[in-house]
Amino acid sequence: MPNGRQQVPVIIDCDTGVDDALALLFAVRHPGIDLRAVTCVAGNTDVDGVVRNTLTVLERAGAADVPVARGAERPLIEAPRSARHVHGHDGMGDLALPAPRRTPVDADAVTLLRREILASPRPVTLVPTAPLTNIALLLRTHPEVTRNIERIVFMGGAAGAGNATPVAEFNVWHDPEAAAITLTAGVPITMYGLDVFTRVVVPGDDVRRLRASDEPGARLAGDLLAHRPAHPDSRPDDPGEDSGGLGDAGALCxxxxxxGLTTHRLPVEVSLAPGPARGQTIVDRRPRVGESELHEGTREQTLVDVGLDVDVQRYVKxxxxxxxxxTP
Incomplete structure (x- = not known):
């Protein structure tokens, strides 16, 4: 439990998604996390598929009472662009999971976010593991929520190479304007980006043990990890290559x-201009200002706690x- 004290009130905003599902399983079962709500946004698959997947995972994890809300079905400006080639047609590795027995709450994601944040007796940690569309809409529509947000820990961005483009990570690339709004909202932010995202890998022996479990949540975690091979060229059916990346779940860790996460507080901005750099999180790691600032002046930039190193074994364990x- 963080600091050995009280539970951390957490709200997850996700686009479930294989690794979002891994994150949900962890959040439900960790004794230091009080999962107050989950909101859904288009990203890995369409938003209705995200809602279905989220409800199914929570039921498998034994947390069917966590409120779930449907959110934005497209980015603020861009057309939706899914990642089904990574997560399967249904967004959940095409595991043929049963349909959920319940439906989302009768409120949209922004309404549920506002309600749960303001109702929490202690400041909430928001954990978006998806494009930041819902979060940007919340912060623009209800800026008063910032007084009860402890921190935003988001999976997104990269100080180095991207995955959607050579320099842009998928979640930020999917809705760059939403990311820019979120980063400039005045809330403390931790960026759990690709620099650490790809490094936390569960060994194959552990994945196989999970898949053989009699407990539905643990077995689902194993099946999901088997769909997320640690190396892009690996095949889930290859017994020698079935280690699996935690992905989004690392942000919940x-x-x-x-x-377990080494961060550096650095200036970060999102590239919004059209072209190959759109969606890049520009992380300034220079030890001193350069010629641009000397000749043109220093621009206002947001300081973000950027994850640059991670204790892999600690988070796997x-x-x-x-x-x-x-158990939940």
Missing amino acids: AVADPE LYLTTVEHL
Whole structure:
């Protein structure tokens, strides 16, 4: 439990998604996290598929009472662009999971976010593992919520190479304007980007053990990890290559155990101009200002706690211990 004290009130905004599902399983079962709500946004698949997947995962995890709301079905400006080639046609690795038995709450995502944030007795940690469309709409529509947000820990961005483009990570690239709004809202932000996202990998022996579990949540985690091979060219059906990346779930590990993530507070801005750099998170790691600032002046930039290193074994152990041995 963070600091060995009270639970951290958490709201997840997701586009479930194989690794979003891994994150939900962890959040439900970690004793230091109080998962107050989940909101859904288009990203890995369409928003209705995201809602269906989210409800199914929560039921499998034994947390069917967590409120879930449908959010934005497209980015603020761009057309929606899914990642089904990564997550399968249904967004969940085409595992043929049963349809959920319940429906989302009778409120949109922004309404549920506002309600749960303001109702929380302690400041909430928002964990978006998806394009930031819902979060930007919330912050623009109800800026008063910032007084009860402790921090935003988002999976997105990259200080180095991207994946959607050579320099842009998918979640930020999918809705760059939403990311720019979120980063400039005046809330403390941790960026759990590709620089650490790809490094936390569960070994194949552990994946196989999870898949053989009699407990539905642990077994689902194993099946999802098997669909997320650690190496892009690996095949899930290859017994020698079935280690799996935690992906988004690492951002929840960073909430539960922040000491496992090494961050540096650095200026970050989002490239919004058309062209190959659109959606890039420009992370300024220079030790001093350069000629641009000397000749043109210093622009106002947002300081973000950027994840640049991670204790891989610590987070793998944390994830496995939580998903296998704890119940909600």
